[in-house]
Amino acid sequence: QVQLVESGGGLVQAGGSLRLSCAASGRTFSSYAMGWFRQAPGKEREFVAALNWSLRRSNYADSVKGRFTISRDNAKNTVYLQMNSLKPEDTAVYYCAADQTPLRLGVTRREYVYWGQGTQVTVSS
Numbered sequence: 001q002v003q004l005v006e007s008g009g010g011l012v013q014a015g016g017s018l019r020l021s022c023a024a025s026g027r028t029f030s031s032y033a034m035g036w037f038r039q040a041p042g043k044e045r046e047f048v049a050a051l052n053w054s055l056r057r058s059n060y061a062d063s064v065k066g067r068f069t070i071s072r073d074n075a076k077n078t079v080y081l082q083m084n085s086l087k088p089e090d091t092a093v094y095y096c097a098a099d100q101t102p103l104r105l106g107v108t109r110r111e112y113v114y115w116g117q118g119t120q121v122t123v124s125s
Helices: none
Strands: 004-007 010-013 018-024 033-039 046-051 058-060 068-073 078-083 092-099 119-124
Touching (some): 018 119, 033 068, 046 078, 058 068, 078 092
Antiparallel strands (some): 004 018, 046 058
16 A cells, blocks of 8 residues: 655746655555646646656646656655646646556546645646
8 A cells, every 4th residue: 555645835926836746655656657636626636747667658738748747766755746837727736646557657537546635736827
């Protein structure tokens, strides 16, 4: 089992940057694919980015491509989401998630079995 704890959220002006971290417990962290999702008020939770176990493949939502970068440090049991050129529409609660299929780049919620509690990101205009 994996427990996930996000951090790094906050308030930032449009055009600014934030880096989210997701610390995972459990010695098998490196065998999971990891993803980030976000949920804005009144909207469904949506896919943001995914990175598979081997680090060789990643996938991004079109809305964040070129601005966000997902990465992981298996030695530190941590996955990151670097967010640059932030826009007000990026405002949401951001969640990290773990997928038991290590080479998959899941884009739907049902592909992930473990979830963190979320961290709030607010981008002001």
